Amino acid sequence: MATLIHTLADHSDDINYCAFSSSCLATCSLDKTVRVYSLNSFTELPYSPLKGHTYAVHCCCFSPSGHVLASCSTDGTTAVWDAGDGRRLAVLEQPGGSPVRVCRFSPGAAYLVSGAADGTVALWNARSLKLHRSGNVKDGSLVACAFSPNGNFFVTGSSCGDLTIWDDKMRCLHNEKAHDLGVTCCDISSQPISDGEHGFRSFQMASCGQDNQIKLWLLLVADFSGVELKHKCTLGGHSAPVLACAFSYDGQLLVSGSVDKSVIIYEMSTGNALQTLTQHTRYVTTCAFAPYSPLLATGSMDKTVNIWQFDLKQPCAGTTAEDEPQAAVEAWSEDDVSAWLRAQDLADLVGLFKTNNIDGKELLNLTKESLTNELKIESLGLRSKVLQKIEDLRMKMASASAAVPEEFLCPITRELMKDPVIAADGYSYEKEAMESWISTNRRSSPMTNLPLPSLLLTPNRTLKMAIGRWLEARPKHD
Incomplete structure (x- = not known):
């Protein structure tokens, strides 16, 4: 399913983190540098490597637009760079000056979070690059962070094993003991799952830790009662501490990297391990899916970053149901159609389509008349949107046979x-x-x-x- 297509070996020390934008891959290392590569050719950009940190760089992340890159270091700072030309835009000093272990932009690019070894959480205004608010976890170092897709809250993970949920006013909404020996990483799927009971909106989250485990959670968000974190299941497969986990852009896959030197790719619909990658020769410290292309990056203490490409004929990172050929669409189940509706921002129609037993074949045959008379969709704008999405799907299927080998x-x-x-x-x-x-x-x-x-x-x-x-x-x- 995943094939190794390229290995980057430019760093002179352990790889700590890698992150994608729509056009670039950034990697950071114990060697104090951040390197940035073009996804077109995997060649390093002219301004790379980025130098300025005086100690190891632990984490890096792109803003949602990909125009800004942030990196954080043992030197107690988070640096903000222009991803277009490599200029350093700002150096944000962590309150207390403790080594910064993790940084993340919010989905709307309003905030940048940095978390440090002394447990401090700093929330920066991403536009003014000024400190907005700060807080502290109860115990341990802050080593992991992930924002909800709507940006209304974020989750941090600590070395003492806690997951803590915060809002943008730095109020603690929830705290959960998740991993006995410490959290190492967490990620929240960008694709919300179907509404839960009693008006909950649900997001899927993964966390991993020193206990060799990957845990899947449901983040249940209610308008008035706050956020609830519910343990869903635990994934097996690794024989040593799990250092990294990440969802694919479409939420269908989860990847993890471990001290056992392996990378495991899981299918989220079943929880089954689809593939185990064993090419790294030392601990796997980081893994990341590209947002809009079928690429996976894995980094290791062997000083390399491996780039993997997924078989486009298989469901994979960055692909959604509409990318499949016509024969597959005609064979879609009602659940497949529901997933397609959500991907098109038409989640409100899921119940209606299920009630009318709309599968893939029925979907392709929908017309203005059937939407009006049979499905009783009264809004002209909504009918037009559905028809346009279906037409886009038909055009993509028609051109699939002409794809370049x-x-x-x-x-x-x-x-x-x-x-x-x-x-x-x-x-x-x-x-x-x-x-x-x-x-x-x-x-x-x-x-x-x-x-x-x-x-x-x-x-x-x-x-x-x-x-x-x-x-x-x-x-x-x-």
């Missing part, structure tokens, strides 16, 4: 190759892209990161002919 795409540019060449690593690349790669003094393979035994590039005429035949066979309107 993976082997025709250059691994560096991810674009259709015009002049493919074979490099000494055995892979084919677009000639201009590979020449540019080599000209920037990169003597390693873009795919394996191993040294190239030769810089000779051989034209791949067979592949070029195959691409030409494929182009000729495509429908003329493409």
Whole structure:
């Protein structure tokens, strides 16, 4: 399901964290630096590495827009950088000056949270970069943080094992003993799950800890009674402390990394482990899914970051139901249609569609008349929105058959190759892209990161002919 496509080995010490924006990957390390890479080619941006921290960098995160990057360090500061040119915009000093272990932007980019070894939680105004409020966990170091998708509250995890829920006024809404030997990481799925009973809105959260466990929780949010944290289940699989966990953008997958050197990918609908990745040679300290592409990054104390790509034919990170081919959509169950409605911000129609037994085949056949007369949707605007979403789905399905075969795409540019060449690593690349790669003094393979035994590039005429035949066979309107 996940295939290793690239290894980054630029840091000179343990990798502590990695984070994606829509176009970049940031990594940070004990070597005091933050490195930023383009997702198009996994090449390092011109301004990278970012230097300025005087001790180890523990965490980094992008703002929702991807325009700003934050990093925090043992030096007691959180640095804020311009992700476009690498300029340092501000240095935020933690109240008390304690080593900062974690930082997170809120979904609306209004706030930036930083948590420190002395238990302090600082909530910064992300626009003015001034301290908004601060607080303290009861015991232990603050090592983990995650915002709810609506940004109304955030959760912190501490080395004493507590999960604490805060609102934007730094009021403690809930506290829970979660992991006996200490929390190491937590994450909240960006996709809300169906409304619970009694008017609750539900979010799914994962936490992991020194007790070798991954726990799944339901965050139940009520308008008047606050937030309730309910333990759902515990996932097994790791034989040592679990240091990292993260949800895929669509909430369908959860990934974890452990002291046992393994990475496990879980399917959230069943809780089953789908795949175990064992390529790292030391503790896995961090893992992250890309938001809009089928990529996973895992970092380790072996000083490397591995980039994994998911098979687009399988349900995976960053994909939703509408990305599947037409045959799959026609086979959708009513639950699949419900998931699609939620992904389109049409959750209010889930009950109506279920009552009328709308499955994938029925969905594709819906018309203005059936929405009006059979489903009784009175709002013209809502009917138009549904029809537009269905039309978008049909167009995506119609173009699925014309998708470019993976082997025709250059691994560096991810674009259709015009002049493919074979490099000494055995892979084919677009000639201009590979020449540019080599000209920037990169003597390693873009795919394996191993040294190239030769810089000779051989034209791949067979592949070029195959691409030409494929182009000729495509429908003329493409």
